[in-house]
Amino acid sequence: xxxxxxxxxxxxxxxxxxxxxxxxxxxxxxxxxxxxxxxxxxxxxxxxxxxxxxxxxxxxxxxxxxxxxxxxxxxxxxxxxxxxxxxxxxxxxxxxxxxxxxxxxxxxxxxxxxxxxxxxxxxxxxxxxxxxxxxxxxxxxxxxxxxxxxxxxxxxxxxxxxxxxxxxxxxxxxxxxxxxxxxxxxxxxxxxxxxxxxxxxxxxxxxxxxxxxxxxxxxxxxxxxxxxxxxxxxxxxxxxxxxxxxxxxxxxxxxxxxxxxxxxxxxxxxxxxxxxxxxxxxxxxxxxxxxxxxxxxxxxxxxxxxxxxxxxxxxxxxxxxxxxxx
Amino acid sequence: xxxxxxxxxxxxxxxxxxxxxxxxxxxxxxxxxxxxxxxxxxxxxxxxxxxxxxxxxxxxxxxxxxxxxxxxxxxxxxxxxxxxxxxxxxxxxxxxxxxxxxxxxxxxxxxxxxxxxxxxxxxxxxxxxxxxxxxxxxxxxxxxxxxxxxxxxxxxxxxxxxxxxxxxxxxxxxxxxxxxxxxxxxxxxxxxxxxxxxxxxxxxxxxxxxxxxxxxxxxxxxxxxxxxxxxxxxxxxxxxxxxxxxxxxxxxxxxxxxxxxxxxxxxxxxxxxxxxxxxxxxxxxxxxxxxxxxxxxxxxxxxxxxxxxxxxxxxxxxxxx
Numbered sequence: 309x310x311x312x313x314x315x316x317x318x319x320x321x322x323x324x325x326x327x328x329x330x331x332x333x334x335x336x337x338x339x340x341x342x343x344x345x346x347x348x349x350x351x352x353x354x355x356x357x358x359x360x361x362x363x364x365x366x367x368x369x370x371x372x373x374x375x376x377x378x379x380x381x382x383x384x385x386x387x388x389x390x391x392x393x394x395x396x397x398x399x400x401x402x403x404x405x406x407x408x409x410x411x412x413x414x415x416x417x418x419x420x421x422x423x424x425x426x427x428x429x430x431x432x433x434x435x436x437x438x439x440x441x442x443x444x445x446x447x448x449x450x451x452x453x454x455x456x457x458x459x460x461x462x463x464x465x466x467x468x469x470x471x472x473x474x475x476x477x478x479x480x481x482x483x484x485x486x487x488x489x490x491x492x493x494x495x496x497x498x499x500x501x502x503x504x505x506x507x508x509x510x511x512x513x514x515x516x517x518x519x520x521x522x523x524x525x526x527x528x529x530x531x532x533x534x535x536x537x538x539x540x541x542x543x544x545x546x547x548x549x550x551x552x553x554x555x556x557x558x559x560x561x562x563x564x565x566x567x568x569x570x571x572x573x574x575x576x577x578x579x580x581x582x583x584x585x586x587x588x589x590x591x592x593x594x595x596x597x598x599x600x601x602x603x604x605x606x607x608x609x610x611x612x613x614x615x616x617x618x619x620x621x622x623x624x625x626x627x628x629x630x631x632x633x634x
Numbered sequence: 635x636x637x638x639x640x641x642x643x644x645x646x647x648x649x650x651x652x653x654x655x656x657x658x659x660x661x662x663x664x665x666x667x668x669x670x671x672x673x674x675x676x677x678x679x680x681x682x683x684x685x686x687x688x689x690x691x692x693x694x695x696x697x698x699x700x701x702x703x704x705x706x707x708x709x710x711x712x713x714x715x716x717x718x719x720x721x722x723x724x725x726x727x728x729x730x731x732x733x734x735x736x737x738x739x740x741x742x743x744x745x746x747x748x749x750x751x752x753x754x755x756x757x758x759x760x761x762x763x764x765x766x767x768x769x770x771x772x773x774x775x776x777x778x779x780x781x782x783x784x785x786x787x788x789x790x791x792x793x794x795x796x797x798x799x800x801x802x803x804x805x806x807x808x809x810x811x812x813x814x815x816x817x818x819x820x821x822x823x824x825x826x827x828x829x830x831x832x833x834x835x836x837x838x839x840x841x842x843x844x845x846x847x848x849x850x851x852x853x854x855x856x857x858x859x860x861x862x863x864x865x866x867x868x869x870x871x872x873x874x875x876x877x878x879x880x881x882x883x884x885x886x887x888x889x890x891x892x893x894x895x896x897x898x899x900x901x902x903x904x905x906x907x908x909x910x911x912x913x914x915x916x917x918x919x920x921x922x923x924x925x926x927x928x929x930x931x932x933x934x935x936x937x938x939x940x941x942x943x944x945x946x947x948x949x950x951x952x953x954x955x
Contacts, residue, residue, distance in 0.1 A: 371752055425936045426890050428697060428752045429880070433932035436877050440926020448922065551922070560760045573753045605767045605869075612761025619757060623747040 317570025320621075321585040324568075325592060332596035339599045342473040347598075349476065350464060350545060351591030352584075353483035354379070357538045358562045359569075359583040360490045361413075361531030366566060367507040368527050369575030370427035374416060375535050375562055377438035379555030382408040382539025384442045387451030387549035390460075398459055405540035406533050412438055413532010414525070421524035435559070442551045451549040463544040479541045486537070491580035503527060508576035557608075564611045565590045567618035574622070590614070647902050653909040660917070671912075672793050676785035676863060678908040679797035680705065680856035680872060682901070684879045686808050687737075687849025689900045692883055693812075694845045695825040695892030696744060696751040700736070700758025701853050702875035703766070706868075708733045708857030710766040713775035713867035722781050730854040736762060737850015741843035759876070766869035774866040784862035797859055804852070809897035821845060825892030874925075881932040882907050889943075890936055907931075 333340040358375050365372045385408040386401050412434070419430040463478040470476070494500035506513040506523050514520045535555075543549055569586025571578030593610060684701045691698050712729035716722055736758065743754045787796040812818040820841045823831040832838045861867050886903030888895025907928070914924050 371756075373756075419933060419937070423937055424940055425933070428699075429884065429890050429936055430933060432699075432877060432880065433929045433936075435929065436874065436925040437929030437933070440922050440924075440929060443920070443922035444926065448920070560756070563756065564760075567753075574750060603768075603771060605771050606764070608760050609764025609768050612757050612759070612764045615753070615757035616761060619743070619749055619753055620747075623743075623749055 318579065318582045318585055321569055321582060321589060325585060325589045328589060328592045328596060332592070332600060336599050339596060344595055344599055345474050346477075348588070348591045348595045349474070349480055351594060352587045353477075353479040353541055354538045354545070354558070355562055355565050355587040355590065356483045356584060357486055357534050357541070358531070358558065359565050359587055360487055360580055361527070361534040362562050362566045363569075363571050363578045363580065363583050364490075364494065364503055364527040365427070365531055366563075366571050366573060367503055367575055367578045368524055369507055369510070370420065370524070370527070371563070372416065372427065372431045372528060372531050373559045373563075374412075374431040374434040374438055375531065376555040376558035377435050377442070378409050378412050378532055378535035379538045379542055379558055380549075380551070381412060381438050381442050381445075381555075382406075382536040383542040383549045383554045384446050384451065384539075384551060386540050386543050387455065388445065390457065390543070391451055391455040394455070394457070398457075401460070402537070402540050405543075406536040409536020409539060410529060410533040413535065414529040416532065417525035417528030420528055421521045427528075439556075442554070446549075446551045448551055450551065451543075453548045456543055456547050456549075460540075460544045461547050463541070479544055482537075482541065486534070487580050487584055494580065499523070499526065504576065560608070560611045560615075561590060564614040564618070567622075568614050572622060573619055650902060650906045650909060653906060653913065656913070660913075669793055672798065673785075673795060674912050675798045675801075675908065676795050678904060678911075679801045680860050680863075681875055681878050681882065681907075682801045682904050683804060683852040683856040683859070684849070684875065685882045685900050685904050686805055686897060687845070687852035688879050688883045689886070689888055689895055689897055690808070690812065690821055690845040691751075691849055692880075692888050692890060693825045693892060693895045694821045694842055695828065696842065696845070697880070698740060698755045698758075698846065698849055699752060699876050700740060700755040700762055701849060701879060702872045703759050703762035704733055704736045704850060704853035705857040705860065705875070706871040707736070707762045707766040708854045709861045709867040709871050710770050710775060710869055712858060713777050713861055714769065716778045716781070717775050722778060725781075726858055729858050730851065733854020733857060734847055734851045737846045737848070737853065738843065740850065741846030744846065745839040745842035763869060770867075770869045774868045777861045777865050777867060781862050782865045784859060797863070800855075800859070804855075805897055805901055808848075812897055817841070817844070822893055825894075827893075877928060877932070878907055881928055881935065884932060884939070885935040887939065889939065903935075 329340070338344060358379065362372060362375060382405045386405040389396065389401055389404050416430055416434055419425050420427050463482075465475075465477065467476040467478050468481060494503065502513070502518045502523050503526075505516070505518055506520055510520060513523075539555070542554060546554075565586035566578070566583055567573055567586070568589055569579070569582030569584070571582060590611075593614075594607065597606060597610070684705065688698060688701065708729045711732055712725040715725040715728055720728075740751070740755055740758055743749050744751045784796050788794060789796060789799045812821065820831070820836050823834070823836050824838050824841045828838055857871075860871055864871070882904040883895070883900050884890055884903075885906065886895070886899030886901070888899060910927065910931075911924060914927065919927075
C-alpha cells in the first residue's frame with residue numbers, strides 16, 4: 309500500500325510542474341530568477357481561491373463557467389465602494405466583495421439545485437448575465453487606479469516572508485489559508501464528505517439521507533463567495549477594475565487548473581492539493597510563455613490543450629481501471 | 635386548439651408576435667419594413683445553422699460549446715488558404731472538411747471515450763479559437779473578392795437574401811431527417827434513454843458521433859458564410875455565439891435533458907432572438923446590456939419549460955386517476 313500523499317494524480321501534476329520549470333529554465337535562465345518566480349506566485353492566488361470552489365462543483369458532477377463574471381462583478385462592487393466611500397475600513401470592502409460573490413453564487417445554486425436546471429446552462433446564462441450586470445452597475449466606466457488605496461495594492465507587493473529575494477505576497481498567504489481551510493473541511497467535515505458522497509453516486513447519497521439539494525446549492529454558493537474574495541484580490545493585484553476585462557475568461561484557466569490537478573471530470577474525486585499544483589502548473593506555463601517571448605495569443609490554445617489532455621488522461625485512467633475514487 | 639397549445643413551439647411563437655408588436659409600436663415603420671427585416675436576417679444565418687446542429691445535439695442529450703470557435707477556425711483557415719493562392723474551391727472544401735472533422739473529433743471523444751460533452755467541447759471552445767488566434771494573431775486575413783458578398787445576393791426575383799435561403803433549405807432538410815427518418819427517431823431515442831436505446835440495438839455511439847459531425851459541418855458552412863459576409867476573417871469572429879445558439883435552441887422548446895425538441899421550435903426561437911437583438915440595436919442598447927438580456931432569457935427559458943413540464947405532468951397524473 310502506498311502512502312496516501314503520493315496518490316498518483318498529484319504526483320503526476322507535481323512532476324509536470326518540475327518539468328515545465330526545468331524546460332523553461334534551460335531555455336531561458338532568466339525564468340528562474342526572483343522576478344519571474346514572483347510573477348508565478350502572483351498568478352496563483354486568484355486561480356487557487358476560485359479553483360477550490362470550482363473543484364467542489366466539479367466533484368458534484370457540475371460545472372460553473374460563470375466564475376470569471378462573478379470575480380469581475382465582485383471586483384467592480386468593491387471598486388465602486390472604494391470610489392464612493394474612500395475612508396472605509398478595508399474589512400468592510402472585503403466583506404462587500406465576498407457578499408456580492410455569495411449572492412450571485414447563491415442564485416446559481418438555487419437555479420441548479422432547486423429549479424433543476426443543468427449547471428452548464430445556468431452558468432452559461434449567468435456568465436453573460438453577470439458580465440452584463442458589471443456594465444450596468446459601473447455605467448460602463450472603469451474604476452481607475454487612484455481609487456484603489458495603497459493599503460489594498462500592498463497586499464500584492466508586500467508579504468510577511470521573503471525567501472531568497474522572492475517575496476511571498478499577502479494575497480498568496482490569504483489564498484493558501486483559504487485552501488488549507490478548504491482542504492481540511494472537504495476531508496474531515498461532515499458537509500465535505502457529503503459533497504464527495506453526492507459526487508460519487510447522487511442516488512445512493514440521496515437514499516442515505518444526505519440533503520443532496522442543499523449540498524448542490526452549497527457548492528455553488530460557496531464558489532460564489534470565493535469568487536467574491538478573489539474579486540477583492542483582483543482589485544489588489546491589478547490596481548484597477550475594468551468592466552470588460554476584470555475576470556474575463558478566468559473560467560477556462562480555472563477549469564484547466566482544476567482538471568490538470570487531477571479532479572475527476574465526471575465527479576466524485578478531487579483534492580485541494582491537486583488544485584494548488586494545477587494552479588502552479590498553469591502559472592508556470594504562463595510566465596514561461598511570457599519569458600520565452602512566445603506571443604500571448606498562444607495562451608488560449610494552451611488552456612484548451614491542457615483541458616483536453618486532462619480529460620483524455622482521465623479517460624485512459626478509467627479505461628485501464630487504475631483510477632481509484634477517493 | 636388544446637393540441638396546438640400543448641405544442642412546445644407555442645411559447646416562442648407567441649413571444650415573436652409580442653416582440654413584433656413592441657417593435658412596431660416603439661420603432662415605428664423602420665422596424666416593420668419587410669426589406670429591412672429580411673436583410674437583417676443575414677446577421678443571424680450563421681447562428682441559425684449552428685442552432686440546427688445544436689438542436690440535434692441537445693435532443694440526443696449532449697451539448698456543444700465549441701461551435702463558435704469551430705466557425706472562427708474554419709473562417710481563418712479558409713481565408714488563409716485563399717491568401718496563399720489556393721483556389722477558392724479548395725478553400726471552401728477545406729473549410730467544410732475542417733469543420734466536419736472537428737465535429738467528428740468532439741463526437742468521438744464524447745461517444746467512444748464516454749467523456750462528458752460539456753468538458754470536451756469546453757476544451758474545444760478554448761482550443762479551436764486558440765489555434766485560430768495562434769495562427770492569425772491580431773491580424774485579419776482577406777477573403778478574395780470573388781467570394782465576398784453572399785448577403786448582397788438575392789434569390790432571383792425575390793427580396794429573400796441568399797443566406798436566408800441557405801438556412802431555410804438546411805432547416806427543411808434537417809427537419810425532414812429528424813422528424814421523418816429512422817436516424818431521426820434514433821436521435822430522440824438516445825436522448826430519452828441512452829441505455830434502453832443501446833439494448834434496443836440503436837447504434838448509440840454512431841448516433842452521438844453523427845450529431846456532432848452534422849454540427850461540425852454546419853459550423854464549417856457558417857464559417858464560410860461569415861467570411862463572405864464580412865470580407866475578412868479574424869480569430870475573434872462570432873465571439874460568444876454559442877450562447878445565442880444554445881439560448882435559441884432551448885427557447886424553442888428543446889428539452890435540455892434530451893429527448894424532446896424540434897427544428898421548427900429552434901427556428902422560431904432564433905427568429906425571436908434575432909427580433910430582440912434587432913430591436914435592441916435600433917434602440918441603441920449596447921452590446922453589454924444585450925448580453926445581460928440574452929443570458930437572463932436563456933435561464934428563464936429553461937425555467938419556464940421546467941415549470942410547465944411539471945404542471946403538465948401533474949395534470950396528467952391527476953387525469954389518469
